[in-house]
Amino acid sequence: MTLLTRRAALVSGVATSGLALAGCERIFMADRLNGSPSFQRVLGVAQGWTLASQRLLLSGGAMAREYSLADLSPRFKANGTLHPSGDDYARAADQNFANWRLVVDGMVARPLSLSLAEIRALPARTQITRHDCVEGWSAIGQWTGVPLGLLLRAAGVGAGAKYAVFYCADNLDGEPAKGGEQAPGQYYESLALVDAVHPQTIIAWAMNGRPLDIPHGAPLRLRVERQLGYKHAKYVQRIELTDRLAGINGGKGGYWEDRGYEWYAGI
Amino acid sequence: MNAEDDDAPEGGKGPNVAPATGEAAQAAVAETAVELEVDAKAEPERVLEPEVEPPAAAEAPSRREPPEVIHRHTLVVRLSHWVNALAIFIMVGSGLNIFNAHPSLYWGQKGSELDRPFLAIGAIATPKGPRGATVIGPLHFDTTGVLGLSKVHGVATARGWPSWLTIPGFQDLADARHWHFFFAWVLTINALIYLIWSLFVRHLQRDIWPTVGDLEAIPSSVADHLRLRHPTGEAAKRYNVLQRLAYLGLILLVFLMIATGLTMSPGIDAAAPWLLDVFGGRQSARSIHFFCASLIVAFVIVHLIEVVLAGPINEVRSMITGRYVVRREHA
Numbered sequence: 001m002t003l004l005t006r007r008a009a010l011v012s013g014v015a016t017s018g019l020a021l022a023g024c025e026r027i028f029m030a031d032r033l034n035g036s037p038s039f040q041r042v043l044g045v046a047q048g049w050t051l052a053s054q055r056l057l058l059s060g061g062a063m064a065r066e067y068s069l070a071d072l073s074p075r076f077k078a079n080g081t082l083h084p085s086g087d088d089y090a091r092a093a094d095q096n097f098a099n100w101r102l103v104v105d106g107m108v109a110r111p112l113s114l115s116l117a118e119i120r121a122l123p124a125r126t127q128i129t130r131h132d133c134v135e136g137w138s139a140i141g142q143w144t145g146v147p148l149g150l151l152l153r154a155a156g157v158g159a160g161a162k163y164a165v166f167y168c169a170d171n172l173d174g175e176p177a178k179g180g181e182q183a184p185g186q187y188y189e190s191l192a193l194v195d196a197v198h199p200q201t202i203i204a205w206a207m208n209g210r211p212l213d214i215p216h217g218a219p220l221r222l223r224v225e226r227q228l229g230y231k232h233a234k235y236v237q238r239i240e241l242t243d244r245l246a247g248i249n250g251g252k253g254g255y256w257e258d259r260g261y262e263w264y265a266g267i
Numbered sequence: 268m269n270a271e272d273d274d275a276p277e278g279g280k281g282p283n284v285a286p287a288t289g290e291a292a293q294a295a296v297a298e299t300a301v302e303l304e305v306d307a308k309a310e311p312e313r314v315l316e317p318e319v320e321p322p323a324a325a326e327a328p329s330r331r332e333p334p335e336v337i338h339r340h341t342l343v344v345r346l347s348h349w350v351n352a353l354a355i356f357i358m359v360g361s362g363l364n365i366f367n368a369h370p371s372l373y374w375g376q377k378g379s380e381l382d383r384p385f386l387a388i389g390a391i392a393t394p395k396g397p398r399g400a401t402v403i404g405p406l407h408f409d410t411t412g413v414l415g416l417s418k419v420h421g422v423a424t425a426r427g428w429p430s431w432l433t434i435p436g437f438q439d440l441a442d443a444r445h446w447h448f449f450f451a452w453v454l455t456i457n458a459l460i461y462l463i464w465s466l467f468v469r470h471l472q473r474d475i476w477p478t479v480g481d482l483e484a485i486p487s488s489v490a491d492h493l494r495l496r497h498p499t500g501e502a503a504k505r506y507n508v509l510q511r512l513a514y515l516g517l518i519l520l521v522f523l524m525i526a527t528g529l530t531m532s533p534g535i536d537a538a539a540p541w542l543l544d545v546f547g548g549r550q551s552a553r554s555i556h557f558f559c560a561s562l563i564v565a566f567v568i569v570h571l572i573e574v575v576l577a578g579p580i581n582e583v584r585s586m587i588t589g590r591y592v593v594r595r596e597h598a
Contacts (some may be wrong), residue, residue, distance in 0.1 A: 028343060030360065034435040034442055046449040057538035064537045075381035130376060130549060134440065136369035137379035138549050177368040179439040183334050191587070226537045260441030266534025 026065070051264040055194075058266075064200055064225035067128045073139040078130070078215035081170035081187065082153070084235055089169050090178075097219035102203070108239035109156025116205065116219050117138060122146040127203050133229040134261065135177050143223050145204030148196035154174070157193070159239040160185035164196040165189070165248060166222055172255060182259050189233040190245055190253040191224060200225040202234065228265035230256045273537030295381075295424060339591035344470070347461040354454040354565060357446055358524075360434030362560055363427070364443035372417075372557060376548035386554075390416045390425035397423065451528060458521050474506055475515055479507035497577045500596035517566055520559045527556040575591055 027161040033039045069124040092100050097116050126144040152164070168190045174182025195201060201224045205212055217234025224231050231254070245251060250258025258264045340348070358520055371384035378384060384402075388410070391400045399415025401408045412418075417429035419437070425476070431435045465471035488508045491498075498507055529535045530542040530552035546552040574582045578594075585591035 030434040030446075032359075034439075034446075040442075040445065043449040045451050046445075049452055050448060052534075054534040054538070058534060062537040064533065065543060071376060073377050073379070077379040077381050078536050087405075131370070132531070133379075134444075134551060136365070136553060137371075137373075138377045138381050140377045146296075148314065163336045174455075176438075177440065179441055209389040226534050228533060256441075260445075262440075262444070262448075267532040 003010045003095065003162065010115060040239040045264055046234065047264065050262075050267050053257060054264070058226065059081075062226075064129055067130065067140050068126065069142070071128065071140045072142060073110035073121035076139045076141045076207070076216065077133075079133060080175070081172050081234065082215045086169075086171075089235070092169075093214065093218070100219050100231070100237075102220060102236065103238040104151055104155045104241075105159035105238070106242050107158035108152075108241050110154070112151065113153050114151075119146055119203065119220070120205055123150065125199070127200055127202070127223070127225070129200070129223070129225045131229050131232070134256075134265070139195070140206045143202065143204040144206035144209075145220075145223065147199060148201045148203055149199070150238075151203065152193075152197060152241070155241075157241060160243045162243045163190045163195060163241070163244055163245055164193065165240045165245070165253075165254070166191075166233040166236050167240065168233050169237050174259070179260070185249065185255055185258070187233060187235070187255045188249060189255070190232055190248075191222075191231070192264075193241075195224055195227070198224075198226070222228075226266055227265075229260065230254070231265050283546040284511065302589050324402065335399060335593040337591050338589045339504075339585040340589050341468075341470070343461065343464050344590070345586055345589060347457050350453065350457045351461075354457065355448045355567070356451045357434055359560060359564060360432065361443040361446035361450070362556075364433035364435065364438065365440060365447060367427035367433065367438055368440040372554040373550040374547070375550055376543070377577055378550040382519060388414045388427045397425065399425075451525075454521065455525055458518075458525070460520070475511050475518075477508050477511040479516075481511060484508050495576055497594070499594040503593050513569070517563065520566070523559045524556060524563070527559065531556065533555060 008267075021060070028045075047096045082253040102112075102116075102119060104112050104114075123146065124143065124144050125147050128140065129140050130140050132138050148164070170187045171184050172187050174180070183229035191201070201222070204217075204221050204223050205219060207216055212221060217232075217236075218226045220236045221234040222232050222236055242248070245253040245263075249255075252258045253263045254261070305430055310542045370388040371378070371380070372386040373382060374385050386403055387402045389400060390397050397416055398409055399411040399417065401410040401412065410416075414427065415425070416423055417426055418424065419426065419430045424430075426438060433443070435442055462471070464474070485508055491507075492509055497503070526542065527546055529539075530546050531549060536543055536549065542552070543549060548556055581592050
């Protein structure tokens with residue numbers, strides 16, 4: 001009798017725990033809450049706390065850890081667009097990107113239009129850093145490129161400019177791991193100026209000592225080492241300084257941001 | 268006390284057990300089981316002094332000694348308990364959804380599909396069609412139906428953890444991160460309030476930190492737990508040594524969850540690179556985060572079983588109102 005009731009109690013205890021875990025949707029209506037804009041606004045409040053606290057912690061300009069050559073990932077996973085579609089990019093790739101230009105415009109004193117050769121001739125920074133994808137994986141690579149701060153100073157940051165927006169040559173139509181089907185769109189990204197002029201924020205043209213390859217963003221990609229991988233825009237063609245993100249594509253400051261991801265991706 | 272008497276459900280039964288009115292079927296089964304067990308144990312005692320809890324102390328028939336009611340949990344403990352319960356529930360569900368975006372674990376600084384995970388969950392193609400597979404080191408397990416391949420709205424779908432365990436139920440990394448990071452703040456603030464308060468009023472030192480005597484009593488406490496015997500009388504008024512160790516362990520686990528969670532943040536890694544050294548790298552931190560979460564789930568399961576075994580109404584009420592009926596010592 002006792003044994004039986006104890007077993008029943010144990011079984012019911014396990015069943016209760018299982019039921020509590022299993023009942024997300026039915027008991028807590030998690031999916032219905034998830035679909036509620038006002039609930040999402042509540043959750044979104046935490047993004048402001050995260051941004052404010054990381055801004056405070058990083059106010060001294062802390063650097064992301066740099067690794068040694070021995071730490072390089074033997075194979076560095078490429079994600080997102082692996083090869084931009086379209087004739088323009090195909091022609092540029094055929095020409096080994098000799099005619100690729102990077103435009104810096106918007107709220108600047110002197111708009112720039114630089115060829116790949118001109119960019120490679122500028123002072124470069126080489127850094128071995130860890131790339132953290134929002135999905136959860138990490139890879140370590142060596143990147144060489146021109147500090148973005150140097151380009152922005154050359155262009156002259158206009159009064160009131162707050163963001164650098166990066167326009168890319170690729171269209172992306174989402175990845176299942178990031179939440180299923182996504183509407184295709186031009187890839188773009190944006191940074192606050194404080195992150196844009198950080199010494200480790202570079203427009204990279206080489207990876208692991210070789211010219212950047214197409215899956216990793218040839219000929220130019222952004223490296224912004226204190227944030228997640230989706231901020232590191234590949235195939236960059238144009239950098240625009242602006243005082244607002246509203247009005248640019250979905251208005252949230254990036255391809256993935258327009259699809260629900262955090263604009264500040266330091267977490 | 269008087270205000271609480273209205274909801275005292277102990278009317279005609281023993282003081283330890285309440286009739287399962289208005290409870291879910293699961294709870295009813297659980298209570299019946301406990302009731303039977305308790306009745307069997309309490310039989311000799313009951314003959315000596317029939318236990319009917321008085322509706323209020325003042326109106327109690329004088330010849331019957333009322334069961335002792337104590338104020339077991341302070342308001343801070345009760346509030347932080349329920350905030351913690353909600354936050355952990357949501358953190359586990361949303362964490363599993365986030366895990367599903369890359370259902371593999373690695374050790375060290377780096378790791379992706381192109382490296383070697385020590386744990387991987389996924390769907391694989393077999394001659395019999397797709398199967399769910401879980402690989403831990405050299406071991407392969409067919410986990411179709413739960414891990415790797417499970418039904419979403421009746422359709423077999425490649426998915427790390429099944430839909431019924433994740434928040435939200437559908438796979439969405441962006442939304443799961445919103446849940447996770449909001450409740451991470453809730454969990455952290457709640458944990459800090461609890462910890463600082465507990466140290467200040469010496470709740471941690473007095474009620475949770477085990478004494479030497481407690482530690483010496485581990486074998487007998489283990490034996491009591493295995494026989495599903497719960498403390499009565501004076502012993503029921505304090506946490507036993509296994510409770511103390513379990514609650515200390517939970518505090519440590521929540522601390523580790525927060526620290527390893529922060530180590531996954533590239534921004535925090537720049538501000539506090541020593542975190543990477545403490546946990547052996549970002550991917551190690553991610554794996555430790557997963558292990559600690561698993562241990563917290565194990566804690567919750569044991570905790571719920573113990574609540575059911577110790578008398579769910581009395582235990583849950585003590586965590587809501589603070590009011591706790593002390594079981595008499597066995598004859």
